[in-house]
Amino acid sequence: MPGAIAAAAALSLNASAWGQCVTVQGDPVEGGLIWAKVSPGETVRLDDRSLPVLPNGYVVAGFHRDSPALSVLKVGADCELELRVAQREYRIQRVEGVPQRTVTPPKEQLERIRRERQRVAAAKAKLVERPDWLMQIDGGFVWPVEGPISGVYGSQRVYNGKPGSPHYGVDIAVPTGTAVYAPAAGQVTLAEADLFYSGGTVILDHGYGLSSSFLHMSAVTAKVGDELAQGDKIGEVGATGRATGPHLDWRMSWQDRRVDPQRLVPPMALDDETPAAK
Structure with missing residues (x-):
């Protein structure tokens, strides 16, 4: 691995x-x-x-x-x-002069955000049993899309002196419409076209509390309940939700803990030229 x-x-x-x-x-x-x-x-x-x-x-x-x-x-x-447990260093970027409205969501959206977070939490809380689970985590994952890595796990921005939430995924910057494929087999537990923060979003449960989330997609082709094999299409890259440009944000969770997808896949050829997690 x-x-x-x-x-x-x-x-x-x-x-x-x-x-x-x-x-x-x-x-x-x-x-x-x-x-x-x-x-x-x-x-x-x-x-x-x-x-x-x-x-x-x-x-x-x-x-x-x-x-x-x-x-x-x-x-x-x-x-x-x-x-x-080996400790890591994370990149911290300080950004000053950011308009507050871009940092804090408007009050009228707070109830929507709360409901969406509940749906995401419920999707991740499901216990899916899979006989192929060990084979997958022991070197069986592949990249859902390949391209320049523009963001890594653990990095964080400090806006106007106030720390933002750490970034818990790996960002892959590719054009809108690029197909996104399942990195490993799993069951779709959430498929939403327009969440406030993450836009087009799919959660793929790989079994026993381990799941992948795919964010900011312009099209969601998978449906809740779908059983996907590695390489099946999930959707298409976009810039939906709170995104500044087209990219795939791929995140992974074990239960309620965020883990780093990059530690389960082989390096991409572009890895030597793009930011890497330490």
Whole structure:
């Protein structure tokens, strides 16, 4: 998996007689995913969060943008593993003199924004079981569209001295109408033509709490309930919602944590010439 490392290199075993009681794989870094196999029905926790165990015994977890440098994975009553989560540097851009109306949405739109956020949260809360889930996250994702990368995970703008929300996706700048394809198999849980912030939006659930969101599209061709294979068309690139130009904003979530799509795909040929996440 590009960007992933052997998890053992970033793990520190708790000093105990248990030894390495569980093997963790994946990418223990801010914005990364990890997974491990345990006995089906076992109790697993990551810090204060209970992790669902898949029917085949796998558990998955994601680390958000500002995760602490140390997390503890507990399996059952007698297994505890310390995970050292690699910290990242993020680009911060300060912008002064921005008209306030472009930073804060008008009051008449606040109720619409609230309703749309509820629909998005409900779509991401669904638990979709997929037998191909592990194969996908272990190096099976492809880019939904290829082109210059104009924005990366974790970057942030400070408007008039007030920090804006961090950017949680990867922006790919390509012309309006460019086809967007499923980076991996999944079920469509949301398909909206015009959300206030994200415009044409599709959420594709890859299974067990891992989902992709595709924003600012000019056309949405997928429908809620569609079962898509990797490479099936989702929609077309646009500049809808709050966008300043045509691009695809691809985001990924594990449960309520935002993870970095770039850590699940191979590099594009253009990556050496465009901004890259550290």
